[in-house]
Amino acid sequence: MSNYRSQAPAKLTSQQFAQEFSKIVPQVKQLLPEHVTFEKFERVVRMAVNKNKAMLNCTPQSLFGACVQAAADGLLPDGREGAIIPRKGQACWQPMVAGLMKLARNSGDIASISAQVVFEGEKFQFLLGDEERIEHERDLTKTGGRIVAAYAVARLKDGSEPIREVMSWQQIEQVKLVSMARESGPWKDWPDEMARKTVIRRLSKRLPMSTDKEYSADSRLQSAIERVDSMVQLNGTRAASPTPAIEAPDEFAQAANGITHEEGKTPSLFDQLRAATTADEVSALSDAVREEIDKATVNGDEDLANDLDNALEEAHRRTYQEETP
Incomplete structure (x- = not known):
């Protein structure tokens, strides 16, 4: 407070x-x-x-x-x-969704996390039993149609079974119905964003977290989840205020890194990480890299997310070794 x-x-x-x-x-x-x-x-x-x-x-x-x-x-x-x-x-x-995913990725136990929506007409199966798994084929011709489900998957660093959460549109609508902005704003303009946020919020409550240390990555994630919960009550009462979804202009990413429009294009994050010579320079790039990792994960591009993650880890390791006597 x-x-x-x-x-x-x-x-x-x-x-x-x-x-x-x-x-x-x-x-x-x-x-x-x-x-x-x-x-x-x-x-x-x-x-x-x-x-x-x-x-x-x-x-x-x-x-x-x-x-x-x-x-x-x-x-x-x-x-x-x-x-x-x-x-x-x-x-x-x-x-928001990217923020919750970023906090989850920054925790000590989670290797990756993603959330997707399923559009009507796409091939989708949620298989239960001894070998639980989700099978989903993205059909770009169906994108933007009626949403029938949303799901989130988190993989842990210990290699254990991924943690999955699947919600039907009917379940998601139960959350929507207790929002004061259910007929306007984000639920009307960005239903896919709100569906992903709803399912990843539910998944986050099942992730391994330790809140013993104040302001640890886990405690920040727990705090963020509680903040979202305070906006969306699941007990049949309306929330105190609507859950937002704002389309961010590109200027935010530039402002975060001190870049103005006049400066034109900047080198790729891979190039910037390779060019970094100090730990401070790598730390300054870290947040932008993690944002790109989150976006790649949301888009289903795990290869790009892993490549960025590895490049960031390598840059941290290299600069730390160079600065260590």
């Missing part, structure tokens, strides 16, 4: 936002994980405010409280990992 206190006006200007944000800098720096620099977090927050001026109409306490919650989860409010949503004068921080 944020300890922010201010005499700021109810409606902030961009300049006042910058001045008030400086008051929570020590708290944000304390909460952020090592792989997310404060400079990156601040750039993305500023970008989010510039892209959605309605955030400045929210109460300062709720707006800066949402920033603190994002830092505590170790996620960027970039519309991919999470989003700060203005609603009735209050700013609400909500983790």
